Amino acid sequence: MKRSVLKSLPHALALAGLAALLTACGPADGSQDETKDTPRPVLTRTVAFEPRIAERSFVGVIRPRIESDLGFRVQGKVAKRLVNVGDVVKAGDPIATLDEIDLGLQAEQAEAELAAATASRAQADADFTRAMTLSKQGWTTASALDGRRAAAEEARGRLARAQRALALARNASSYAVLKADADGVVTSTSIEPGQVVDVGDVAIRIARTAEKEAAVSIPEAMVERARSATAKVVLWSDATRSYTATLRELSPAADAATRTYLAKFSVPSGGPEMRLGMTATVTLADPSAAPIVRLPMTALFNQGAGPSVWSVGPEGRLTAKPVTVAAYEAKDALIAHGLAEGDRIVTLGVQKLDAGLPVQAVDSLSF
Structure with a gap:
């Protein structure tokens, strides 16, 4: 009998321990558990859309678009x-x-040659006219008439050449x-x-000051983006004003030393305040990229229906919102659809929450 009592002792001890545990879990006064109605503090973040690709800035120099060697x-x-x-x-x-002395002499020489050519043509034309009259009267031969005609044509050619020479000499004087x-x-x-x-x-x-441009060095990873991105230029001397810029020229080959590509952005709206040689910041942004919401990985959970997040409603109740993830980064998830501007999203401990649970939102300052 002593052996049977010792054998049943462990079972008795286990039942006693279980009873004590259940008693400790319940309220001391026997009332209902009110923890479900007590707001639970949760770390949240307010939704703010931003470009999927962050803006990139480069240091450039203001140059003239056209610089002529005269x-x-x-x-x-x-x-x-x-x-x-x-x-x-x-x-x-x-x-x-x-010094215009020699040029003036050349012009005077051309004028004298023109005068001589004019007189020669007049004499040749008169000889040809007389030869034609004598030929009609039968006093000269056809070969003599042909000679006078050729002389007149040659005189007209010399006159035209003298006129062109004088025009060139006058142009040279103007040069x-x-x-x-x-x-x-x-x-x-x-x-x-x-x-x-x-x-x-x-x-x-x-x-030329009619149009200026900003010259920057672009790394090879940004070459294709530079072709399609919108650009703006801000002068270091006046950071309160920005100028719209357009890519005018992109070097086809990289610099041998820096391995970067020279890009020239035209700034047609640059006024007198934009002086040559000034330093400027050229910022590139992709206008075609859809805006996204950047949330930490800890804000996502999946209950079998795809990625979702907990949204805190105006009454402090949780609501599950399915979202579309555009991409995953090292620490963040880029949300493309499913959220609205201003939503408050729980960012930590989402696996321990349930729909409709009252919470007290605490904004997170950084991630």
Whole structure:
């Protein structure tokens, strides 16, 4: 009998422990459990849509879209240089001159040749007219008439050549004055008074101010995006104003040292405040990318019907919202559909929550 009592002792102890556990789980006064009606604090985040691809910014330099090297169209000795580096010029303004003595002599020579050709033609035409009259009267031969006709034609050709030579000489005289071909600013000079220059030698460089551009170096991973992205330019000297820019030129080959591609963005709205050489920030954004909501991975749960999130309603009750995930990143999920701007989403402990559960939302500052 002693052995049977010892054998039943463990069962008795187990039943006693279970009874004590059940007693401890219930309320001390025997009332109903009220924990379900007590709001549970949860960490939430307010939904805010943003571009799927973040904006990328690059440092650029303001340059002129067109920078021309101007030179004389005739050979000669520089008489005057009328501008200096930094001077603003208008189209048609004289910027340098050549010594016009030799050019003037060439023009006078062309005028004298024109006068001689004019007189020669008049004499040839008169001889031809007389030969025709004598031929009709039978006093001269046909070969003599043909000779007078050929002489008259040759005289007319010489006159035309003399007229063209005079026009060229006068043009050459006008080329002695080098003029600006557009509004701009002088960026460099290569001539000084007394210097002899040849045809086409670079004399003065002018940067046109009609349209400016921002030149930046683009990494190869951003080349295709640069072609389709919208660009804006902000000057470092005035960060409160931005300018719309358009990609004008993209280098087909990478720089050998930096392995980047030179991109030039035209800024047609740039005014006088946008000076050449200024530093600017060029920001690229993809206009075709649909906006997304970025949530931490801990905000998602799946109860067999696809990814969902808990949304806190205006009365503090939880509602499950199915969502469409556009992509997963290292720590975040990019939500494409299923949420609205301003929704409050639970971001932590979602596996321990149930629909309709009262909660107290606590905004999270960062993730």
